[in-house]
Amino acid sequence: MNTSQMQGGGPEALHPSLWLASQLAHSSSKCVDTGYPALSGQLPGGGWPTGTLVDLLQQQAGIGEMRLLKPALLAVAQRKIVMLQPPHAPQALALAEMGFEPSQLVWLRASRSTDALWAAEQVLRSGSCGALLFWQQNVRGESLRRLHLAAQAGETLFFMMRPLASAQDSSPAPLRLSLRPAAGGLEIGFVKRRGPQRDAPLFLPLTPSLLQRHAPLDRPLPAPVTARSLLPELVQ
Template identity: 70%
Template sequence: MISPNVHPQPEELHPSLWRASQLARCTTRCIDTGHAVLSKQLPNGGWPTGTLVDLLVQQPGIGEIRLLAPALRKVAHKSVVFLQPPHAPQAIALAGMGLAPSQLIWLIWLKSATSSDALWAAEQVLRSGSCGALLFWSTHVRPESLRRLHLAAQARETLFFALRPLAASQDASPAPLRLSLRPAPGGIEIGFLKRRGPQRDEPLFLPLAEHGKALSDRQVSRPAPVAAPAPTRLAAEAGTRSAREEVGH
């Protein structure tokens, strides 16, 4: 029996509860960001797995890959998927960050396909659980499609980042963590649009080491194609009416 003078902690009542003045503690597995100053600002001290993380970028190539590289290295033994990157990944720069070409699967050819094809491919990767991380670039995604991908991510423990334009910050999103990324001298400026914890109005400056551009219009060196997992290979056949109907477009 709890004494009337003792106030239990919210997490003692339910793991999904937390005080508005503190960061949430949940059962979701997290991957350390590799940036101590950022990890201190995130619930459970890292990037959550099995959920949608919304990264709203002012423009591609401002350091978003360098931001994610420490976490990607931790899960790269299961491969990392780049889906619809805005430019061809720069293999030399990625190798300098500790991400070997053999650990990466990039699906650039979907850039010219319909949005439903890309969404379908993303859902298959998430549901398969065969990859350590999925980075999905998209200029426009409907809220219902985001919810579908968020639910697919919850079935596994894949790191799932949706990289979208900063203007999308005005749109609804089921992501429990939403960050804005803007370029800053020597690093990037991170804004906390949504997190399970107290509101933070002040942006966080994060210095980033220079490793060259991970995304480039011109590749210096392009590795041989890496075999994709079975669900991802199915994306090559996307574009059929049944695939589009499955995604809901």
């Protein structure tokens, strides 16, 4: 790219997918504020991108990912928030303490991975939900590409929760973050983002849930529904 091409604007002026390697890219989609200025300042567009796949690669489930996503999920909760294949039954009291009403949440279970992938694709293509949180251990690259393409049909926040080891695999996700537990919060690594490489992780303090000490007293959400039985109602 020569100097004359750069005059009158940055590389984004030529194409929205171009950016300077020394700067964070401008997001081509709407972003939702993370609720954490330190994290938002490290993300292209200043927040979680909608209409795209976001990879959250966890050392293990239940390390604070829901508290991390809480501000963004509350911001889009005027539409349904779908939790697909969570590793543990979502706890009603904990979610209520975070500010969620049971009517805002849909808990989906599928007996087979193919059904879960099908359900995720239908939710994304419908554009009727504010967010989709999808926990999956093993996903083929072809399936990730289908989900990423389906997400582009709308403005749903779409988070794939996968094992940390998946960071070694390729992914079409423009944003990939690793999540590790740390005293008082989370350690967030920037596996992939549209912008300069950041080797040092970001420590993000998270306020512990007041109900954590009373977890045995909590109760799960009502029994999950199967993906194929609920989807006609969800995506109409």
